[in-house]
Amino acid sequence: MKTALICGVSGQDGAYLASLLLKKGYKVFGGSRDAQMSSFTSLVHLGIRKEVEAVSISINDFRSVLQTLQRTKPDEVYNLAGQSSVGLSFDQPVETLESISVGTLNLLEAIRFVGNPIRFYNAGSSECFGDTGNYAADEVTPFRPRSPYGVAKAAAFWQVANYREAYELHASTGILFNHESPLRPERFVTQKIVTTACRIACGSKEMLTLGNIDIARDWGWAPDYVEAMWLMLQQSIADDYVIATGYTYALKDFIKATFDCLNLNWENYIISDARFFRPTDIKEGYANPQKAKLKLNWSAKHTMKQVAELMVSQKMATLKSMK
Structure with missing residues (x-):
């Protein structure tokens, strides 16, 4: 052992x-x-x-x-x-x-x-x-x-x-x-998006306030x-x-994927506020994970959309259990 x-x-x-x-x-x-x-x-x-x-x-x-x-x-x-x-x-x-x-x-x-x-x-x-x-x-x-x-x-x-x-x-x-995953704290943007979207789907009248939604990442x-x-x-x-997955998406793509899971139009619920912009930020992030694939025989099994779906499913189950 x-x-x-x-x-x-x-x-x-x-x-x-x-x-x-x-x-x-x-x-x-x-x-x-x-x-x-x-x-x-x-x-x-x-x-x-x-x-x-x-x-x-x-x-x-x-x-x-x-x-x-x-x-x-x-x-x-x-x-x-x-x-x-x-x-x-x-x-x-x-x-x-x-x-x-x-x-x-x-x-x-x-x-x-x-x-x-x-x-x-x-x-x-x-x-x-x-x-x-x-x-x-x-x-x-x-x-x-x-x-x-x-x-x-x-x-x-x-x-x-x-x-x-x-x-x-x-x-x-x-x-x-x-x-990402359901274990992410809400201070991370993906969990903030998922949690707020699920509350909206459950009847909340709130809006989702974010910083720069044009940044792009490999999720x-x-x-x-x-x-x-x-x-x-x-x-x-x-x-x-x-x-990494080797595929990069804009944050707004993750937002759309999340709201699509809940049959909601994301553009009706988003506010972009400059107060949430960082002093310096990375506009886009791209990755080449070929070495891991060749030497470790590892590659990502889930896409960004699947990540959003899994996080939404878990959050909705949690919210429903609290009712």
Whole structure:
């Protein structure tokens, strides 16, 4: 039986990854800053809360990281922790940099210090690339981040690459493009769209207020993406991979797909407000996930429209159960 430590298990990706690893027979430790106080609602939602052994770990604290590694003795460590909102990173740039960059460094250094053959996965982000225009970013595309979040993720990426080369750690980064699910918090735009649209379908008279709806992204399904994380750590040689569907859509396309599921005309319910625009933003994001397909035999199983349908179905079921 393999043992895995998931830092950030209470988030969307952490919960789906825990579910995947449990199905594969792993013993799973779920790391959270305060495991005794955390509700782990995502794990509860997936029905796996009792199967995951929760541990308290602050990845900003090297001693906490080291003690956790010595106690849990993991074969694999997945770093999914840290501040996860691009928008919030403009308001909390220091917290964002520390939780992502310093946290990743602490994990790498602790793994090196322990000396066990631990395999390490780091959650990268397409935000590292910035705006590449119509060019589909791959693993050799230069980084030009346009947010504090992107800067922090870029720093963490290079830390992983440095420890892999300097100390021969089995350390990989997944450069993940946008991936969604019903476990997304409502501060993320896709969940805000789905939740508001479903309330409108249930009779609410509200309008959906958003920022720039002309931005374009590559949107995938989170459960597909955690499989790619696992596959990276099963390779004999560690490496970095772009994980995406390879198809890009405007935000208004996601809005339309969501409202179409509910037989509503989206244009009757949307307000675009400049107050929600970010100081800098990526106009369009395109991805080339061919390396993952060739080396990991991985490709996304769900389209953007299917993601919208799945999220709407889950949200409507939740709203109806509350009546």
